[in-house]
Amino acid sequence: MVKARRLATKRGGELRIAFEGETITAFEGETLASALLAAGVAAFSLTRTGEPRLPFCNMGTCFDCAVRVDDRELVRACLTDVREGMRVRRQEVK
Template structure:
């Protein structure tokens, strides 16, 4: 049985110039202007992460940021949604195996959230 791809380009000739990214230490030349998930799919990657509970393989499902099945480590930052991040030359991507590591607790009583505001702890 031959598997058919779930996703195809609407405009196949609209691919950007190639950029080099690295996935699990292997170099991949992919078209610029795509999401990390789309670029990895186009390069033949089918396993993006494993679940923390069973260790089962996972890959992108919705391609719009709702399902969180596409989590990978990008440039040393775990838990990134690969469908929402655009590829760029030199990007280092690793599959996320199990649960991501949590950062060490901060010594002070406040922490900065993503919006730059202080959260009381």
């Protein structure tokens, strides 16, 4: 059996972003997807039937991580670096 261990790493400076109006601490150099997942966000968006959507591929192919950033729709969180003051909302299903 392979035993995994977490490697020590130096994180970037702290940033503050807002998700659905709640303040989240993120770090410079992180993607928006990793910051939201680390903060325990349970759904980046919802399907038409109300099921939660979260990142699937984490390489920009599937759009399951799509969110609204500063009123821009369909922003792929896995390809977007966090920046101070971002306003992020769940992507609305149309």
